[in-house]
Amino acid sequence: MKRNTRWIGLVLALVMLTALAVPTASAQESSILDQVRARGSLICGVNGGLPGFGFLDPDSGEMLGFDADFCRALAAAIFGEVTSDNLVFVQTTAQERFTAIQNRQIDVLFRNATWTVQRDAELGIDFGPTIFYDGQGVMVPSDLGVSSLGDMDGASICVLTGTTTELNITEAMEKRGFTYELVKFERPAETIGGLEEGRCDALTSDVSQLAGLRSGTADPGKYVILPDVISKEPLTPAYIEGDPVWADVVKWTVYATIQAEEYSITQANIDEYVASTDAAIQRFLGQGDQASGTLLGLDNDFVVNVIRAVGNYGEIFERNVGVNTPLALGRGLNALWTQGGLIYAPAWR
Amino acid sequence: MSDQRSSTFVASRHAPVPFWRDIRYIQAFLQIVFLIAVVTFGYTLIHNLVNNLADNRMAINFGAFDRPFGTSISEGTSNFDPANTSNWQALWIGFRNTLRVVVAGLVGTTVLGVLMGIGRLSSNFLVRTASIAYIEVFRNTPLLVQLYFIYRGLRVTMPERVQDSYKLPGPVFVNRRAVNFPLIEGTDTAWLFYLLVGIGLALGIGLWVWRLRVQDRTGQPANVLRWFVPTLLIFGAAGWLLAGGPFSIENPELKRFNFEGGDKLSMEYITLTVGLILYTAAFVADIVRAGIQAVPYGQIEAARAQGFSGGQTLRLIVLPQALRLIIPPLGNQYLNLAKNSSLGIAIGFFDVYNIASIISNQTGQSVAVFAVMMAIYLGTSLTISLVMNAVNYSMRLRSR
Numbered sequence: 001m002k003r004n005t006r007w008i009g010l011v012l013a014l015v016m017l018t019a020l021a022v023p024t025a026s027a028q029e030s031s032i033l034d035q036v037r038a039r040g041s042l043i044c045g046v047n048g049g050l051p052g053f054g055f056l057d058p059d060s061g062e063m064l065g066f067d068a069d070f071c072r073a074l075a076a077a078i079f080g081e082v083t084s085d086n087l088v089f090v091q092t093t094a095q096e097r098f099t100a101i102q103n104r105q106i107d108v109l110f111r112n113a114t115w116t117v118q119r120d121a122e123l124g125i126d127f128g129p130t131i132f133y134d135g136q137g138v139m140v141p142s143d144l145g146v147s148s149l150g151d152m153d154g155a156s157i158c159v160l161t162g163t164t165t166e167l168n169i170t171e172a173m174e175k176r177g178f179t180y181e182l183v184k185f186e187r188p189a190e191t192i193g194g195l196e197e198g199r200c201d202a203l204t205s206d207v208s209q210l211a212g213l214r215s216g217t218a219d220p221g222k223y224v225i226l227p228d229v230i231s232k233e234p235l236t237p238a239y240i241e242g243d244p245v246w247a248d249v250v251k252w253t254v255y256a257t258i259q260a261e262e263y264s265i266t267q268a269n270i271d272e273y274v275a276s277t278d279a280a281i282q283r284f285l286g287q288g289d290q291a292s293g294t295l296l297g298l299d300n301d302f303v304v305n306v307i308r309a310v311g312n313y314g315e316i317f318e319r320n321v322g323v324n325t326p327l328a329l330g331r332g333l334n335a336l337w338t339q340g341g342l343i344y345a346p347a348w349r
Numbered sequence: 350m351s352d353q354r355s356s357t358f359v360a361s362r363h364a365p366v367p368f369w370r371d372i373r374y375i376q377a378f379l380q381i382v383f384l385i386a387v388v389t390f391g392y393t394l395i396h397n398l399v400n401n402l403a404d405n406r407m408a409i410n411f412g413a414f415d416r417p418f419g420t421s422i423s424e425g426t427s428n429f430d431p432a433n434t435s436n437w438q439a440l441w442i443g444f445r446n447t448l449r450v451v452v453a454g455l456v457g458t459t460v461l462g463v464l465m466g467i468g469r470l471s472s473n474f475l476v477r478t479a480s481i482a483y484i485e486v487f488r489n490t491p492l493l494v495q496l497y498f499i500y501r502g503l504r505v506t507m508p509e510r511v512q513d514s515y516k517l518p519g520p521v522f523v524n525r526r527a528v529n530f531p532l533i534e535g536t537d538t539a540w541l542f543y544l545l546v547g548i549g550l551a552l553g554i555g556l557w558v559w560r561l562r563v564q565d566r567t568g569q570p571a572n573v574l575r576w577f578v579p580t581l582l583i584f585g586a587a588g589w590l591l592a593g594g595p596f597s598i599e600n601p602e603l604k605r606f607n608f609e610g611g612d613k614l615s616m617e618y619i620t621l622t623v624g625l626i627l628y629t630a631a632f633v634a635d636i637v638r639a640g641i642q643a644v645p646y647g648q649i650e651a652a653r654a655q656g657f658s659g660g661q662t663l664r665l666i667v668l669p670q671a672l673r674l675i676i677p678p679l680g681n682q683y684l685n686l687a688k689n690s691s692l693g694i695a696i697g698f699f700d701v702y703n704i705a706s707i708i709s710n711q712t713g714q715s716v717a718v719f720a721v722m723m724a725i726y727l728g729t730s731l732t733i734s735l736v737m738n739a740v741n742y743s744m745r746l747r748s749r
Contacts, residue, residue, distance in 0.1 A: 094710070095706055095709075095710050098710075098713065099715060102405065102407065118711075118712075118713075119713070122407070122712070122713045123407065123713040124405040124406045124407040124713075152606070153605070153606075154604045154605055154606045154607050154609060155605075155606040155607070156526060156606065156607060161697075161703070161706070161707055161710075162706065162707060162710035162711070163710075166420040166707075167419045167420050167711070170419065170420040170421050170431045171431075173421075174430075174431060174432065179609065180421070181421075181423040181526075181607065182420065182421045182422075182423050183423065183697055184697050184699075184703070184707075185697045186694065186695070186697075190697070193501075194697075197501075197504050197505065197509075197525065198504075198509045198510065198511075198525045198526075199504065199525055199526060199616070201606050201607075240405075241405070241406055242405075242406070
């Protein structure tokens with residue numbers, strides 16, 4: 001009896017080993033687009049704690065924000081419409097966001113992530129088109145009596161760990177030869193808490209994020225964002241490297257919102273444009289025989305679905321972070337190229 | 350020849366056992382198969398990991414540790430130079446910070462745990478109830494919650510502005526950011542002071558041992574402290590005078606934003622150390638209580654009959670016997686404390702885990718970084734384990 005069980009154990013161990021030794025079936029062969037379709041849902045990585053960009057609304061329980069709306073645009077492009085089933089938001093911290101792409105836990109990351117050469121080259125991820133041109137700023141209580149970063153020798157500064165911002169503020173302070181203390185936290189809420197409760201004199205982050213965090217404080221009027229912008233922060237969606245089909249889908253969904261703004265196509269007037277006889281508009285909206293979405297492996301009229309779901313780039317901007325929101329950000333660099341900004345879509349033909 | 354003879358001798362009654370039924374061969378064979386299985390298993394896992402990472406263009410590269418750290422560490426360093434500090438050096442600073450917490454934590458945990466464990470058995474109602482309340486509260490809530498609670502709690506009870514810091518004699522300044530206190534540094538002649546204190550200490554210990562021998566021989570009370578303390582004091586005073594005041598004091602000074610100069614303990618360090626002590630000591634208290642209760646009551650009665658006071662009974666009879674039972678589980682709690690120190694990242698303490706995750710995030714080398722981090726924690730834990738095993742060995746019951 002005893003010997004029998006021993007042999008059984010051995011056989012089991014061998015079977016397990018052979019199973020392991022077989023090369024692990026890799027998911028790389030099929031595109032993420034196919035996987036998303038097969039799964040029936042898009043898994044989108046967002047911030048979750050940043051008002052204006054990706055924020056879980058406490059009243060409705062919905063994920064709101066600029067980044068979240070681009071997730072919706074992508075879901076609409078793939079599935080035709082956004083339902084509660086076909087779009088799953090995953091909240092990620094700054095620390096874990098790229099690992100989540102590498103491990104294929106998320107299909108795409110819309111999480112105010114800065115596009116850098118090191119991340120692009122070394123992390124096994126690719127970046128799409130920049131959706132928000134940002135820069136790093138410094139926010140202080142207005143009663144601190146500071147008017148620029150040059151006044152901040154000796155200050156304690158709160159910063160989010162694992163970001164480009166902690167590198168930039170280090171360089172900015174070292175360059176000025178200042179003494180300083182960096183207080184690093186893992187979550188945006190803890191950084192703004194550190195400023196509110198006097199752990200730090202200042203908070204540094206992307207200007208858009210500072211505006212978002214300020215809008216969530218008890219008294220937003222108490223804080224000012226200094227005029228210094230110490231870095232370039234192109235906030236860009238990211239996805240796994242080496243999946244060209246998926247890369248094209250993400251890119252052209254973003255471009256569709258930009259091109260729509262250029263054509264002045266909005267959520268409200270999309271039906272008029274669908275009926276348009278203009279060849280360029282027809283091609284853009286995938287009407288008639290003109291190939292548009294089919295080139296990307298999507299519905300030919302996917303642009304119509306995207307605009308119906310979230311509107312054009314300008315609408316997404318104004319709804320979430322524009323001048324009439326608590327963040328009150330102007331378009332600035334994020335205006336269309338026709339209006340002196342950097343937002344530009346390649347040719348749609 | 351002798352071979353043949355013995356085999357024929359055995360074979361006269363039994364047929365030779367074929368090797369596949371010989372228990373010795375079977376056992377050796379199974380051991381070999383098991384070894385191969387384990388090695389293959391490990392190899393497969395590592396092979397798959399390395400290959401899959403390389404396929405995803407994220408090949409493991411320990412060279413990333415040689416790059417500059419790039420951002421600042423505000424704990425356990427002064428004049429930190431982010432551009433010329435490699436990731437290895439940053440990890441080392443983080444490790445030192447971890448050790449600062451762990452060493453202070455181990456000492457604090459032991460003292461508080463023993464006091465609370467004894468307190469739980471006290472005949473004084475107030476002491477006993479307070480000890481029980483402490484143990485149950487801290488043992489039954491998660492450490493992470495306690496850390497947040499202490500961190501935010503300490504913050505809001507302190508003055509909001511650095512300018513309004515509490516001033517204690519010293520001068521010591523307490524605010525929401527840190528406890529600032531004077532930095533005491535040895536001057537150039539400090540070595541003379543250290544030398545004489547060392548000689549005094551050695552001589553004192555020699556006298557201590559000699560007095561104990563005298564006590565053994567003659568039965569006179571040893572009064573060791575009466576010999577030890579004056580010796581140390583005389584040599585210390587001589588050293589102080591010879592070195593001409595061996596220490597210089599640098600007071601913290603309030604600048605525009607913060608105190609500068611002097612030394613400080615950050616709120617994060619204080620929170621983590623205090624939090625770990627309070628949490629772990631609750632477990633240690635229960636271990637101490639169990640150890641004490643395991644000493645047969647007859648021992649205590651015997652001690653009382655011999656005229657020992659309550660304190661002497663505890664110190665000379667109960668604790669030495671209880672220690673034997675206390676030490677193995679105590680070692681486990683020490684290990685827990687060392688490992689739990691990694692929760693410091695939740696409150697932004699720059700321990701080795703925090704530094705490592707910054708490196709992991711800035712370089713993308715998560716596998717390499719986590720491998721190094723595991724090696725560091727394993728090394729720390731094994732060292733603690735080794736010490737505790739040695740203590741355990743020296744405390745074992747020697748039967749005569």
